[in-house]
Amino acid sequence: MGSRMEPLVHVTGRGVPLDRPNVDTDQIIPAAWLKKTTRTGYADGLFEQWRQDPDFVLNRPERAGARILVAGPNFGCGSSREHAPWALHEWGFRAVIAPGFADIFRNNMPNAGLVPVRCEPAVAAAVMAAVTADPAAEIAVDVAARTVACEAAGVRAEPFQLDDEARDRLVSGLTQLEVTLRAADRIAAYEAARAPWLDVTA
Amino acid sequence: MTPKTLVDKIWDLHVVEPGASDLLYIDLHLLHEVSSPQAFAGLREAGRAVRRPSHAVATTDHDVPTDGRELPADAGAAQQLRVLADNCRDNDIELHPVGSPGQGIVHVIGPQMGLTRPGATIVCGDSHTATHGAFGAIAFGIGTSEIEHVLATQTLRARRPQSMAVTVTGELPPDVTAKDLALGILAEGGTDAGTGTLIEFRGPAVRALSMEGRMTLCNMAVEMGARSGLVAPDETTFAYLKGRPRAPRGDLWDEAVAAWRTLRSDADAVFDRELVVDAGSMAPRVTWGTNPGQSVAVDGAVPDPDGIAHPGERAAAERALAYMGLRPGTAMRDVGVDVVFIGSCTNSRIEDLRAAADVVRGRRVADGVRGLVVPGSMLVRQLAEREGLDRVFTAAGFEWRMPGCSMCVGINGDTVEPGQRCASTSNRNFEGRQGPGARTHLVSPATAAATAVAGRFVTPADL
Numbered sequence A: 001m002g003s004r005m006e007p008l009v010h011v012t013g014r015g016v017p018l019d020r021p022n023v024d025t026d027q028i029i030p031a032a033w034l035k036k037t038t039r040t041g042y043a044d045g046l047f048e049q050w051r052q053d054p055d056f057v058l059n060r061p062e063r064a065g066a067r068i069l070v071a072g073p074n075f076g077c078g079s080s081r082e083h084a085p086w087a088l089h090e091w092g093f094r095a096v097i098a099p100g101f102a103d104i105f106r107n108n109m110p111n112a113g114l115v116p117v118r119c120e121p122a123v124a125a126a127v128m129a130a131v132t133a134d135p136a137a138e139i140a141v142d143v144a145a146r147t148v149a150c151e152a153a154g155v156r157a158e159p160f161q162l163d164d165e166a167r168d169r170l171v172s173g174l175t176q177l178e179v180t181l182r183a184a185d186r187i188a189a190y191e192a193a194r195a196p197w198l199d200v201t202a
Numbered sequence B: 001m002t003p004k005t006l007v008d009k010i011w012d013l014h015v016v017e018p019g020a021s022d023l024l025y026i027d028l029h030l031l032h033e034v035s036s037p038q039a040f041a042g043l044r045e046a047g048r049a050v051r052r053p054s055h056a057v058a059t060t061d062h063d064v065p066t067d068g069r070e071l072p073a074d075a076g077a078a079q080q081l082r083v084l085a086d087n088c089r090d091n092d093i094e095l096h097p098v099g100s101p102g103q104g105i106v107h108v109i110g111p112q113m114g115l116t117r118p119g120a121t122i123v124c125g126d127s128h129t130a131t132h133g134a135f136g137a138i139a140f141g142i143g144t145s146e147i148e149h150v151l152a153t154q155t156l157r158a159r160r161p162q163s164m165a166v167t168v169t170g171e172l173p174p175d176v177t178a179k180d181l182a183l184g185i186l187a188e189g190g191t192d193a194g195t196g197t198l199i200e201f202r203g204p205a206v207r208a209l210s211m212e213g214r215m216t217l218c219n220m221a222v223e224m225g226a227r228s229g230l231v232a233p234d235e236t237t238f239a240y241l242k243g244r245p246r247a248p249r250g251d252l253w254d255e256a257v258a259a260w261r262t263l264r265s266d267a268d269a270v271f272d273r274e275l276v277v278d279a280g281s282m283a284p285r286v287t288w289g290t291n292p293g294q295s296v297a298v299d300g301a302v303p304d305p306d307g308i309a310h311p312g313e314r315a316a317a318e319r320a321l322a323y324m325g326l327r328p329g330t331a332m333r334d335v336g337v338d339v340v341f342i343g344s345c346t347n348s349r350i351e352d353l354r355a356a357a358d359v360v361r362g363r364r365v366a367d368g369v370r371g372l373v374v375p376g377s378m379l380v381r382q383l384a385e386r387e388g389l390d391r392v393f394t395a396a397g398f399e400w401r402m403p404g405c406s407m408c409v410g411i412n413g414d415t416v417e418p419g420q421r422c423a424s425t426s427n428r429n430f431e432g433r434q435g436p437g438a439r440t441h442l443v444s445p446a447t448a449a450a451t452a453v454a455g456r457f458v459t460p461a462d463l
């Protein structure tokens, strides 16, 4: 986070379908992978248990190089580990389309260089069906406009939910920290006025 | 004035700069060895300092061995512990390392020290930070980039959560615990009932819970998909905090209590979502699947996925049963266990250990069952030993361990073997959570203890 992020204005590419509800971050990256002190080195751990099945979708040669994961509801629930979006990013994903994300995971995604594309269940289902049927189907995510398109699914510039702050950051490539450091005087002013009973560690 | 929820009141007290995402001041930042190394490294690389070292407190819990106090044999774990110690030393941050009397699971030590307080904003790189909400605090888990952000600025960018009220009416039956209530609410509401919200648990059955019970309940709010959960502070809260080492004293205590008394949702506050559950209908529960919403009463049976209308949920249930090695219709009482784990930030406090010890006193762990008791902190361990609970457990055949996360997440070497079945007082029964291929069933401490004795899922009343 200390260094600049890659700006993400458009994410275009093929999709990988993962049609399961409640995929938790222990599945995305098992806990045994958390004993590192770096932000990289997690791609081999991505869905490690499920990848032991040669037919698991990420093992399929026709899915290699896909940029967008198409997931089910409540994706990324469980542990707050940022290692999960780091692993997805390192694998090559830049966006995840789902009808819903777990809160902490959704917050972590932009910090790891991933666009959370939360769209209407019907839109997510159409994209899921299209990429399941055709590994070559292309998806286009317009981050600035907050729309998603997938011709094979009959989806044309459907809006998705992404708050302004996350959108601006993804598009600019600025980290949250870089933005906040500009407000240092506001923080100092708040600290000077804070009620003494709120000072937990005094 | 528009009526406000408790969450809005606390939130408003902490807004440094309003926006699409508010810039929120953070009163207490808790740190542990697994989620923080990259955050400190980021600061170092950018030449940035920790803004308020005094607002941070660190402990070691996830990686630490529980069979002794030496550094772990695992090189990665040992390195993480060393890196945390270096980072705390270099940045002047209070650390409770392995071997010190203050060490313990991060969500157990904050409350026991009196650092976790009503009205505060508390974050930690750990989803179960929700536990601290039991005191009427806004407490939630953050990612590593956000840890770096808090270290550098003592603030966090966060969207104001939607509000959700989970009202628990009536009274819990005598043998039903806060853990059973949490699993019962999850079974009714599902694992994403609270997505996007911060849940306020309220109602007479919540008021009647001890602080420890409230911590168990708030701990599992995150399993309901919520960012966190909280309970409005009351006399129970104040009595728990009074005299704790870091609680306010003298005039500051009086000033704090006066402020804390204002921390409640206004009578006519409107919540975005509401769920009402009847405490009287709750029973001791056990999970059968691979998410915490998949549970039944201990005297119930493994459900039949064919009975689930939603196709996605049905497929998930089928997958879960295959992973768990269970057949629909099997009585939970007929399901045998290999391991019983009593510990984790959900259920490793002194009341939990007392409840478990009451069940095993004078009894033996069933042949072939491995029983592990892992106190949540050095203080809990010491209290338990003073009460002789350690001898109750060891006489029954349990292993009495040193504090840490242990088998809750299985990264310190305490794991459940592939295919083994574990009754666990922790909070997550995800595939592989306790080790690759491990089959986890979430239960309360009393049910775990009874299950250890019987060798299969039972409640204390069945013994």
Ligand code: SF4
Pocket: B061, B062, B105, B106, B107, B126, B128, B344, B345, B346, B404, B405, B408, B409, B426, B427
């Ligand atoms: S005990 Fe388990 S849930 Fe709690 S902090 Fe440790 S690993 Fe996380």
